[in-house]
Amino acid sequence: MPPTPTPTPTPTPTPTLPRPELDRYFPPLMPPERPEATTALDDHVRLFVKTHELAPTPRQQAVLCHTIVSGAGYARIYPTADQATLDLAADVLVWFTAFDDLHVEHATSGTFDELSLRLFSFLDILNGTATEPTDGFAAGLADILRRDCLAPAHQAELRMALHSLLVAWLWETQLQTTGTWPSLTAYLTARPHLSASWLERTLAEPLGALEMPRSARRDKDYLRLKTATCNLISWCNDLYSYAKEERQAGGVPVSLPGLLMRHHGCDLAEAFTRACAMCHQEAELAVGLIGRMGESSVPQLRAYARNAAVTLSALAFWHLTIAEDRYALAGTTHPAPTAPPS
Incomplete structure (x- = not known):
């Protein structure tokens, strides 16, 4: 048998x-849809991504599709926001998502040094000490910070939120590349920055x-x-x-x-x-x-x-x-x- x-x-x-x-x-x-503002926002963000080559391949561009949709939600949540501020907020979100998804989340021990140098180059841009942007992400960040649609206090708050993000990214990649688990307390402290929610709530003030x-x-x-x-x-x-x-x-x-x-x-x-x-x-x-x-x-x-x-x-x-x-x-x-x- x-x-x-x-x-x-x-x-x-x-x-x-x-x-x-x-x-x-x-x-x-x-809140109710705002088709005209949403279309203008979509067109602007797609141009921002293309201009700075944040997603150079079709696959990488597909990664950002949901982000552009999410960014367009700003037009509904902030119905009185002007188009320039909506554009800036959506660009910040898509810049964050592109770098996080395509680079930070794929960091390895072999790429940690290169990634750290890129984060330090972003710090130079925030501090006003950079001479020339070193890549498309640096150029995109410089583009965002050059805009004059934010009041001085809002510009300062945005810069501080971006500083916090860069610190959190460096912390995350160090854990990731060494296989280290953080404490619950450290994770809860870092998570608002790593999820971009702190950036979003910082942008809520100029948007409103x-x-x-x-x-x-x-x-x-x-x-x-x-x-x-x-x-x-x-x-x-x-x-x-x-x-x-x-x-x-x-x-x-x-x-x-x-x-x-x-x-x-x-x-x-x-x-x-x-x-x-x-x-x-x-x-x-x-x-x-x-x-x-x-x-x-x-x-x-x-x-x-x-x-x-x-x-x-x-x-x-x-x-x-x-x-x-x-x-x-x-x-x-x-x-x-x-x-x-x-």
């Missing part, structure tokens, strides 16, 4: 992992034509709301993109679920549950801050709070609609990973 063939194992679908329920706190809504008084910039509620909004953008991205990142990494990726697994010694399902609880706590805090700032005697703080509410509603809409298809988290089949080694 011939031996009974061994059946081919099939992957067992993991239970649907929990996700944050932002719609409990913010109605999942996007908000010139904050100096005292308002030190307001505790304003600072905490900016952080809470950035955290929600970053943490939700980590949860919805987990399956995609896991496939690309071939194991547990260095993101919020993996850090929680490592920190608490738990499995993936518990890590997701903990991360969702963090998101809900941060969303509840944001709701309270928005309400309190909405009653402020400072009109800029009231306007900033209104914009944060619109942004978080758009975030809830994104994750209930577009992100579901983009990341395809529900129904993903993969072995349930255990905590990465300490």
